[in-house]
Amino acid sequence: MSEIEITTLEIPLTLSADGSDDFTAATALRNETDEIVQHYPELAHDPLVSLATWQPSAFEDRRMLVARDQDRIVGRGDYSTNVGEDADTAWIETYVHPAYRRRGVGSRLLTELEKIAADAGKRKVHVYVSSVPTDGALLDSPTGFGAVPRDGAGTQFLQSQQYSFEQVERVSRLPLPVPGLHSLVDDAITRCSRDYAVHEWVGLCPEQWRDDLALLYTRMSTDEPSAGLEPPEDIWTAERVVDHDERELASGVTTVYAAIEHVASGELIAYTALTVPEQPELAVLQDNTIVLGEHRGHRLGNLLKVLNLAHLQRVAPGHPSVITYNAEENRHMLSVNEAVGFVPIGYEGAWKKELR
Ligand SMILES: CC(C)(COP(=O)(O)OP(=O)(O)OC[C@H]1O[C@@H](n2cnc3c(N)ncnc32)[C@H](O)[C@@H]1OP(=O)(O)O)[C@@H](O)C(=O)NCCC(=O)NCCS
Numbered sequence: 532m533s534e535i536e537i538t539t540l541e542i543p544l545t546l547s548a549d550g551s552d553d554f555t556a557a558t559a560l561r562n563e564t565d566e567i568v569q570h571y572p573e574l575a576h577d578p579l580v581s582l583a584t585w586q587p588s589a590f591e592d593r594r595m596l597v598a599r600d601q602d603r604i605v606g607r608g609d610y611s612t613n614v615g616e617d618a619d620t621a622w623i624e625t626y627v628h629p630a631y632r633r634r635g636v637g638s639r640l641l642t643e644l645e646k647i648a649a650d651a652g653k654r655k656v657h658v659y660v661s662s663v664p665t666d667g668a669l670l671d672s673p674t675g676f677g678a679v680p681r682d683g684a685g686t687q688f689l690q691s692q693q694y695s696f697e698q699v700e701r702v703s704r705l706p707l708p709v710p711g712l713h714s715l716v717d718d719a720i721t722r723c724s725r726d727y728a729v730h731e732w733v734g735l736c737p738e739q740w741r742d743d744l745a746l747l748y749t750r751m752s753t754d755e756p757s758a759g760l761e762p763p764e765d766i767w768t769a770e771r772v773v774d775h776d777e778r779e780l781a782s783g784v785t786t787v788y789a790a791i792e793h794v795a796s797g798e799l800i801a802y803t804a805l806t807v808p809e810q811p812e813l814a815v816l817q818d819n820t821i822v823l824g825e826h827r828g829h830r831l832g833n834l835l836k837v838l839n840l841a842h843l844q845r846v847a848p849g850h851p852s853v854i855t856y857n858a859e860e861n862r863h864m865l866s867v868n869e870a871v872g873f874v875p876i877g878y879e880g881a882w883k884k885e886l887r
Pocket of ligand 1: 564
């Protein structure tokens with residue numbers, strides 16, 4: 532085989548009509564090498580949606596490396612980080628075509644990504660690796676909750692590169708439509724205190740809620756159980772909320788929101804979002820769900836979930852499922868999801884490497 536060359540992929544503004552561009556090839560490679568996507572094609576990444584995410588941003592820095600065998604893209608390495616003084620972490624991923632594995636391509640990509648992170652002054656990198664349930668040997672999470680396949684390529688690879696295993700996220704699937712959803716909504720509303728009011732919107736966040744939503748995003752970065760990963764606080768502003776929403780609109784994705792206002796203060800204290808792709812055969816993705824700490828214990832998480840599923844059913848029906856990712860130790864969120872009908876379909880291992 533010829534020499535494999537690693538270069539930075541210049542992110543294009545648009546894709547070629549016939550799908551022959553490098554960005555589309557790199558997206559296809561990711562779909563071909565992600566174990567959960569292979570089992571659930573409804574989770575495939577759409578190049579147009581990814582393209583909007585990858586456009587330059589004032590709030591995030593992203594780079595994509597590709598490994599080429601002549602004209603063919605056979606490996607891919609993703610780097611992303613937030614901008615700002617507290618942003619001490621980068622998230623990286625590597626994917627190598629099965630025909631090109633065990634030739635050092637993955638290690639070369641990983642080393643280059645780590646170097647980008649180190650040169651940018653990052654303290655550590657995080658890597659997430661997806662897997663489907665297996666009958667084979669397992670590696671238990673150090674949190675005591677969940678496990679990943681011990682002999683999986685991703686597990687073996689990251690161990691060989693001196694990464695520490697930190698946490699397991701459960702990937703859960705809810706088949707759509709949800710049976711009995713209306714009675715679940717009625718029940719949740721009946722139980723809800725009159726201290727709270729619900730709001731719904733699609734796409735661009737209404738101006739009056741942008742500051743509140745920015746605070747909810749910021750809290751999301753630190754409030755989720757994160758084991759030994761120590762994610763940095765990711766500070767959001769109203770401007771970043773608008774930037775995020777405009778990018779999603781440009782990508783053709785529709786985001787469906789339900790939020791809860793604390794009536795006495797007039798502030799949003801909880802929200803959830805579902806990201807809906809254009810193609811009806813693709814899954815809807817559950818984005819953030821958060822209830823601020825001081826308002827927990829009022830069954831607002833359950834209310835948000837069922838309300839937004841009903842909202843989804845009204846504005847964008849016809850998708851096969853909703854997919855959600857939760858820390859395996861996040862029992863409260865898992866219970867809310869299980870009560871609606873989510874079932875586990877896979878596990879993501881979260882790995883970390885200190886760079887200095
Ligand atoms: C994980 C992955 C990126 C590895 O790519 P690769 O090019 O085969 O990796 P390398 O050749 O650089 O492997 C380096 C070392 O990792 C270990 N390793 C990698 N794959 C392994 C496997 N399937 N079984 C056992 N050890 C493995 C070995 O120690 C290997 O060194 P060796 O070949 O000299 O024994 C590739 O299997 C892949 O794309 N998997 C799907 C996506 C994924 O899980 N990505 C994980 C990181 S985000």
